[in-house]
Amino acid sequence: MNVHIIRDEHCPLAVYQNVFDKLSKSIGIINFIKSKDDALIQDDTDDMFDEKERKPMNKYHFLSFSQLYDICENYRKKYNIDKNDHVFLLSGANNYQNWFSNMDHERNNYFVQVTEWELFFGAEIEVSFILCYQVMSWLLKRKLFSSESKVKAAVHTKARGCMMDFCQNKRDITLKIRTADLCPDCLNIIKSKDVPLNFLNQVFFLWEEIRKNIIFRERAEFLNRTGRMIINPPKKTLFFPDYGDIVVRLSPQQMAFYQLFISEPNGINMNSLIDHAKTLKDYYFKITGNDDIAATTNIYAIKDNVASQLLSKINRKLVGNLGKTLASCYIIERTYNEPHKIRINREYVTLLP
Ligand SMILES: [Zn+2]
Numbered sequence: 001m002n003v004h005i006i007r008d009e010h011c012p013l014a015v016y017q018n019v020f021d022k023l024s025k026s027i028g029i030i031n032f033i034k035s036k037d038d039a040l041i042q043d044d045t046d047d048m049f050d051e052k053e054r055k056p057m058n059k060y061h062f063l064s065f066s067q068l069y070d071i072c073e074n075y076r077k078k079y080n081i082d083k084n085d086h087v088f089l090l091s092g093a094n095n096y097q098n099w100f101s102n103m104d105h106e107r108n109n110y111f112v113q114v115t116e117w118e119l120f121f122g123a124e125i126e127v128s129f130i131l132c133y134q135v136m137s138w139l140l141k142r143k144l145f146s147s148e149s150k151v152k153a154a155v156h157t158k159a160r161g162c163m164m165d166f167c168q169n170k171r172d173i174t175l176k177i178r179t180a181d182l183c184p185d186c187l188n189i190i191k192s193k194d195v196p197l198n199f200l201n202q203v204f205f206l207w208e209e210i211r212k213n214i215i216f217r218e219r220a221e222f223l224n225r226t227g228r229m230i231i232n233p234p235k236k237t238l239f240f241p242d243y244g245d246i247v248v249r250l251s252p253q254q255m256a257f258y259q260l261f262i263s264e265p266n267g268i269n270m271n272s273l274i275d276h277a278k279t280l281k282d283y284y285f286k287i288t289g290n291d292d293i294a295a296t297t298n299i300y301a302i303k304d305n306v307a308s309q310l311l312s313k314i315n316r317k318l319v320g321n322l323g324k325t326l327a328s329c330y331i332i333e334r335t336y337n338e339p340h341k342i343r344i345n346r347e348y349v350t351l352l353p
Contacts, residue, residue: 001029001030001031001086001199002031002033002082002084002085002086003023003030003031003032003033003085003086003087003088003135003139004033004035004075004081004085004086004087004088005019005020005023005032005033005034005035005088005090005135006035006037006038006071006072006075006087006088006089006090007035007038007089007090007091007092007114008071008089008090008091008092008093009092010061010091010092010093010114010115011090011091011092011114012092012114013038014249014317014320014321015090015114015127015128015131016035016038016090017249018128018246018247018321019090019128019131019132019135020032020034021247022128022129022132022206022209023132023135023206026202026205026206027202027205028198028199028201028202028205029196029198029199029202030139030199030202033085035075036079037075061092061093061094062093062094062095062096063091063093063094063095063096064095064096065095065097065099065102065104065111068089068091068093068095068102068111069104069107069109069111071089071091071111072087072088072089072104072107072109072110072111073107073109075087075089083107083108084108085108086108086109086110086139086142087108087109087110088110088111088112088135088138089109089110089111089112090111090112090114090131091111091112091113091114092113092114092115093113094113094115094116095111095113099113100112100113100116100117100134100173101113101134101138103138103141103142103148103151105142105145105146105147105148105151108142110135110138112131112134112135112138114127114131117130129209129210129213129214129244130177130210132206132209132210133177133180133206133207133210136202136203136206136207137163139203140163140195140199140200140203141163141164143193143195143199144189144190144193144195154186154189156183159172159175159176160183161175161176161178161179161181161183162176162179162181162182162183162185162186163176163181163182163186164182164183164186177210177211177214178211178214178215179211180207180208180210180211181207209244212244213243213244216242216243216244217243217244217323217326220242220243220326225242226329226344226345226348227240227241227242227243227326227348228240228241228242228348228349228350229330229344229348229349229350230349230350230352231258231259231262231349231350231351231352232352233255233259233283233286233287233351233352234287234352236249236250236251236252236254236255236287237249237250238250238258238318238330240321240322243322243326246321246322247321248317248318248321248322249317250314250317252284252287252288253284253296253299253310254310254313254314254317255283255287256280256283256284256287256296257280257299257307257310257311257314258314258332258342259283259351260276260279260280260283261332261340261341261342262342262346262349262351263279264276264341265341265342265346266339266341267338267339267340267341268339268340268341269339269340270307270308270339270340273299273307277296277297280296280299281296284296311332311340314331314332315327315331315332315333318330318331319331328343329342329343329344330342330343330344
């Protein structure tokens with residue numbers, strides 16, 4: 001069963017990548033396929049990173065269901081996708097009906113809205129988990145019900161903490177995702193439909209990951225626990241195993257810059273960045289194999305403000321992935337007259353070679 005995951009111009013690349021990574025980690029009959037548009041981004045140089053980050057989402061951007069499905073259809077045509085394959089659009093647009101997600105039964109097309117979740121889960125939620133929940137739910141619904149009217153007939157108008165809860169009030173969706181489960185009635189439908197076991201296993205595996213993550217994050221915040229961070233310069237990732245395997249991807253410049261601040265627990269004064277030029281260049285060279293003096297010189301060239309832009313981009317990625325509270329230890333920040341620094345106790349940091 002092939003499932004293509006694509007995005008529109010309003011869905012940020014980072015959200016897309018996080019969703020795809022999580023989905024493709026699951027093992028089973030469902031084969032998740034990356035958008036061929038995004039597969040073109042192979043060489044992640046700094047230039048590419050900036051260029052490929054698409055326009056920010058616009059809260060006034062509205063589309064109809066059929067316009068959303070048309071994006072899936074156009075993708076099918078463009079790449080000659082088999083009609084039995086499923087195409088999932090991660091969309092940054094709002095829809096007139098104000099739904100989070102829906103499916104076009106006839107053509108195996110689906111959309112999931114990537115915006116507005118923080119209104120219901122707070123800014124602390126990592127949206128990709130919720131989006132994965134939605135993807136798996138729709139695939140399961142597609143297996144269970146042969147038409148839209150059959151889905152409608154089976155929804156629960158009163159919330160039970162089940163996938164089939166209707167959630168007229170969008171707020172009810174929090175219950176559904178926190179339980180990530182099915183009620184006994186729905187389990188009976190599954191039994192009667194002869195759904196393959198390896199398909200169900202894959203759905204339940206991902207749901208379990210989502211539930212664990214949501215609950216773990218809430219507890220970690222509540223207990224004020226620090227999670228480990230694993231820095232992988234060759235892969236240009238920051239990995240947070242204690243927060244449900246969250247991965248933050250950086251560009252080569254961002255990675256070198258972040259590493260520099262990790263290597264200086266007491267912080268760095270931004271106007272003396274030039275004193276660290278050699279270290280910065282070494283890090284950059286190790287990551288890219290490119291002894292490009294220009295790429296690092298322009299970081300500490302104060303006049304064009306590259307350093308502060310890098311800093312805010314890194315911080316935005318961390319906050320976007322971890323939420324404001326959890327990210328506070330890992331961002332590069334400045335308090336009072338202190339130099340810029342990353343607060344995390346270095347005991348919790350592993351730097352891979
Ligand atoms: Zn149910």
